[in-house]
Amino acid sequence: MTFMMHIGRYIRLMRLVFKKPEKQSIYLRQIFIEIENLGLDSLGIVIFISIFMGAVLAIQMAFNLDTPLVPVYTIGYATRQSVILEFSPTIISLILAGKVGSRVSSEIGTMRVTEQIDALEIMGINSATYLIFPKIAAVLFFNPILITISIIVANAGGWLAGSLTGMVPSAEFLLGLRAFFEAYDVFYALVKSVVFAFLIVSISGYHGYYTKGGALEVGEASTKGVVHSSIAIIVFNLILTNLLLA
Amino acid sequence: MIEAKNVTKSFGDTKVLDNISVKFETGRCNLVIGQSGSGKTVLMKCLVGLFEIDEGKVIYDDKVLSRMSFDEMKMVRQDIGMLFQGSALFDSMTVEHNVMFPLAMFTDQSLEERLERANFCLSRVNLVNANKLLPAELSGGMKKRVAIARAIAMNPKYLFCDEPNSGLDPHTANVIDILIKEITEEYDMTTVINTHDMNSVIEIGDRVFYIHTGKLWWEGNKDTILDSDNPELNEFVFATKLTRKIKGL
Numbered sequence: 001m002t003f004m005m006h007i008g009r010y011i012r013l014m015r016l017v018f019k020k021p022e023k024q025s026i027y028l029r030q031i032f033i034e035i036e037n038l039g040l041d042s043l044g045i046v047i048f049i050s051i052f053m054g055a056v057l058a059i060q061m062a063f064n065l066d067t068p069l070v071p072v073y074t075i076g077y078a079t080r081q082s083v084i085l086e087f088s089p090t091i092i093s094l095i096l097a098g099k100v101g102s103r104v105s106s107e108i109g110t111m112r113v114t115e116q117i118d119a120l121e122i123m124g125i126n127s128a129t130y131l132i133f134p135k136i137a138a139v140l141f142f143n144p145i146l147i148t149i150s151i152i153v154a155n156a157g158g159w160l161a162g163s164l165t166g167m168v169p170s171a172e173f174l175l176g177l178r179a180f181f182e183a184y185d186v187f188y189a190l191v192k193s194v195v196f197a198f199l200i201v202s203i204s205g206y207h208g209y210y211t212k213g214g215a216l217e218v219g220e221a222s223t224k225g226v227v228h229s230s231i232a233i234i235v236f237n238l239i240l241t242n243l244l245l246a
Numbered sequence: 247m248i249e250a251k252n253v254t255k256s257f258g259d260t261k262v263l264d265n266i267s268v269k270f271e272t273g274r275c276n277l278v279i280g281q282s283g284s285g286k287t288v289l290m291k292c293l294v295g296l297f298e299i300d301e302g303k304v305i306y307d308d309k310v311l312s313r314m315s316f317d318e319m320k321m322v323r324q325d326i327g328m329l330f331q332g333s334a335l336f337d338s339m340t341v342e343h344n345v346m347f348p349l350a351m352f353t354d355q356s357l358e359e360r361l362e363r364a365n366f367c368l369s370r371v372n373l374v375n376a377n378k379l380l381p382a383e384l385s386g387g388m389k390k391r392v393a394i395a396r397a398i399a400m401n402p403k404y405l406f407c408d409e410p411n412s413g414l415d416p417h418t419a420n421v422i423d424i425l426i427k428e429i430t431e432e433y434d435m436t437t438v439i440n441t442h443d444m445n446s447v448i449e450i451g452d453r454v455f456y457i458h459t460g461k462l463w464w465e466g467n468k469d470t471i472l473d474s475d476n477p478e479l480n481e482f483v484f485a486t487k488l489t490r491k492i493k494g495l
Contacts, residue, residue: 022351115334118296123348123400124323 010206016128017136017202030134031141038100038135038201039142043149045099046092050150053087054079054157062167075168076176079158081185085245088150089189090237093196096143097229101204104135105225108208109218117209132205136198143197144190151189188244195240196233203229247272248293248404248436252302255285255292262288264460265302272436275427275450279441280457281482286440287331289457290408293438294326295319306404324352327397327435329407329426333389335381335396341368342377345396352400367395371425387418394422398429405430405437411446423449444483447471456482 021027061075061082108131111117120127155177162168204225211221248270255263262285270276278286291297293304295311304311306322314322335344345364349355355363368374371391381389390410397405407426411419427450430437441447447454451468456479458464464479471483472493484493 115330119334122323122326122328124320
């Protein structure tokens, strides 16, 4: 199947996904379930990765800016900017593409090959809306929260690493964290987190929804979902950066 | 009544259904039989609109399915119950939630009313004390019963069963057949059953349609099928050594 055919089918699926739900109370309940499955369940891994990511960033900054020409607080400043602008929204979203994307593709793909999606259709339920919309709504709501937590934790990790290794004095790092702060940077990070969240679930959902065959094909759909949503994140990262920062 | 008129369906260059015209009567078990790969499941999926047909039309009473919009088709499908070959139960839901699901989606019934209806449907298929079990904890026969209970929960006018007793032991298969027959007569439904089980044909075959190489090859009922002189049908019906010996072939 050609790339353009995939794009056309993806757009057609998204049009189905955003049709009016049959019963809003059921969809609302589904959204809360998905917030737990796709959002809260990812909190642990996001915190763990963010701490170490921030710590490594701070140590690398300290190593590279080890010159009397650059003030020490620059390490805190550069760590914060790297975390807000790139590491938390993009790297964490790439990791979530693996965790959340594979879950969405394999869950929907398994439902397809076991005829559960056909069963929904036969009941008169718009299966695309029922299965994909609550997941999209959940991650659109929760991904910005995850990314905000990641930003805070990564900066804390950087401060901790700098202090514990003695490479950056605590006061200098904290001064750097507060220096030249622009709220627009956080807005940029949150816009990216929302767009990436949509890409992860919609692309993985697309691959799951059109799975054909059996267990092997579900695995393939899961892999494609992760790979394609990761590629989309990388491409849209450039587009959004160009649109919002250039 | 459900009617298929000149239905043709191809996948790529392979014509799976070739100009099939058939009427399925209300209040009776309409059995579609044929060898594996003959096109039975494709015909059923065309009838319920899961596959788009290339030519012809499918008519539910006076409504043409193939001309309906997405929303109109959704409305008609609320009158359809379907039992899938693999049961297709929602594996994240318990038995009672599977049965209550269409009620929760399309009615304004309270939880108590839905539960009452689910319990009625489950008792109708002789399945008690299984409400809280998950599909993974059920046997094949129990899954079929739950799927039937879910299919009848909304009081459908049309019931489709795709190989309802495949993978079941002869006794359980017979129980499921009789259950479908009873439900069909009790609720005056138009029931279409795909099978290649001759025991089902003899047990409940009010109307029998034999599909061969994508064409409607023969039609009759359980009383006439054994006396047919159609060679392809006889090849299918008397496939085993024992039955061929009895028939004198």
